[in-house]
Amino acid sequence: MKRREFTPKQRFDIIKRATTEDNRILCEGCSLNVTFKKWEIDHVVAEALVVDKSKPLTIEDGKLLGHCCHRGENGKTAKDVKAIAKSKRREAKHFGFAKRRSTFACSRNGPFKAKIGGGAVRRDA
Ligand SMILES: [Zn+2]
Numbered sequence: 001m002k003r004r005e006f007t008p009k010q011r012f013d014i015i016k017r018a019t020t021e022d023n024r025i026l027c028e029g030c031s032l033n034v035t036f037k038k039w040e041i042d043h044v045v046a047e048a049l050v051v052d053k054s055k056p057l058t059i060e061d062g063k064l065l066g067h068c069c070h071r072g073e074n075g076k077t078a079k080d081v082k083a084i085a086k087s088k089r090r091e092a093k094h095f096g097f098a099k100r101r102s103t104f105a106c107s108r109n110g111p112f113k114a115k116i117g118g119g120a121v122r123r124d125a
Pocket of ligand 1 (some may be wrong): 027028029030031032065066067068069070
């Protein structure tokens with residue numbers, strides 16, 4: 001599905017919202033002064049987690065975040081990646097195609113069952 005992006009007007013409005021009266025740009029996560037630092041406009045709810053993308057984005061869906069809050073191990077992006085992976089696993093389980101843990105032929109999850117006296121039978125037989 002397509003990732004929705006903010007329009008130039010919306011980006012402008014978000015930047016304006018994060019700018020103080022004395023023209024400093026503050027991170028909307030931790031209020032750090034990021035005027036001369038790198039910052040990005042974050043999707044508050046990661047696009048990959050949004051189910052209904054027919055609704056257009058508003059500036060409430062965006063947050064100006066410095067690299068202080070957006071990047072790094074505990075940054076928003078890292079957390080989003082975890083949340084996305086988790087929701088994918090949940091979805092896979094729901095639809096019944098969660099990964100089998102093992103592919104050894106006679107392991108508990110394998111297609112064959114070892115007989116005590118030797119030999120193997122198909123589990124679904
Ligand atoms: Zn920050």
